Amino acid sequence: MLAIVVIIVARTLPESPRWLMTHGRMEEAERNIASIEEAVRKSGQEIEPVDDSQALELTPEKRYGYVMFLGLVFRTYPRRAVLGATLMITQSFLYNAIYFTYGLVLVKFYGVAADKVPLYGLAFAVGNLCGPLILAPLFDSVGRKPMISGTYIISGLLLAISGWMFNDGHLDATTQTFCWIVIFFFASAGASAAYLTVSETWPIEIRAEAIAVFFAIAQVFGAFGPVFYGWLIGDGSDTTGLFIGYVIGGAIMVLGGIVELAIGIKAEGKSLEEITKPITATDQPAAAAVT
Numbered sequence: 001m002l003a004i005v006v007i008i009v010a011r012t013l014p015e016s017p018r019w020l021m022t023h024g025r026m027e028e029a030e031r032n033i034a035s036i037e038e039a040v041r042k043s044g045q046e047i048e049p050v051d052d053s054q055a056l057e058l059t060p061e062k063r064y065g066y067v068m069f070l071g072l073v074f075r076t077y078p079r080r081a082v083l084g085a086t087l088m089i090t091q092s093f094l095y096n097a098i099y100f101t102y103g104l105v106l107v108k109f110y111g112v113a114a115d116k117v118p119l120y121g122l123a124f125a126v127g128n129l130c131g132p133l134i135l136a137p138l139f140d141s142v143g144r145k146p147m148i149s150g151t152y153i154i155s156g157l158l159l160a161i162s163g164w165m166f167n168d169g170h171l172d173a174t175t176q177t178f179c180w181i182v183i184f185f186f187a188s189a190g191a192s193a194a195y196l197t198v199s200e201t202w203p204i205e206i207r208a209e210a211i212a213v214f215f216a217i218a219q220v221f222g223a224f225g226p227v228f229y230g231w232l233i234g235d236g237s238d239t240t241g242l243f244i245g246y247v248i249g250g251a252i253m254v255l256g257g258i259v260e261l262a263i264g265i266k267a268e269g270k271s272l273e274e275i276t277k278p279i280t281a282t283d284q285p286a287a288a289a290v291t
Helices: 002-011 017-022 026-042 066-076 078-099 102-110 114-135 144-167 173-200 204-222 224-233 240-263
Strands: none
Touching (some): 066 078, 078 144, 078 240, 114 173, 144 173, 144 240, 173 204, 224 240
């Protein structure tokens, strides 16, 4: 159901000037651009002129569908499809597996009262919030590939290490929660970048479809996480199963990081048109006007 909602929302997001231009609605695009530039100038910032050599000539179309998107997946951008799917699936598995079972872990292994679990969940959420807020600038300054791969690999290794500590009895409810906070400090930044990767590496005309499809695919795989981990938790009498689950979850995140290292795209400091040429762009020399 959530995937359906995301698809509907993605198809009804506010229309950007780029989207309007690729759909032949030039007057609306120009009005939007003018209002954006005016707001920027009023805020005290300057807008640097763009050289005409960077202009693109477009041949707008009215509609773009999933058939066109599938053609791009299998013919034009198969590596990007693998990258986007891998990043989305791996983070979805980790999030669903841990987030939907952490309460069971606290109650069955650490004896936390059920009415106290939300307090630990609140602390858990701190890592999720701080990660993107603090690390976000580094994805532009350090770069997409090192930051995405780094956050995935670090969170995966930390999960495996915390699983070892859990299995050996070195953790209690507080320290286990602290481990989750640190793990998801990195994982949340990486997961956010997975959505960014899909958003900026597909043509503007079908970007909404790309986000919706990869999100839906990720949720299908992510749904197995809580089922698998719930089964490993069992009645809470044996820690070995969950330890193995944490190692598997960590390995899955590390896999996502390795894929990013291998085929990730260096998108930092580039315009969307530099990263991915619009479908409607012609092969003619750049023109100052968009047709």
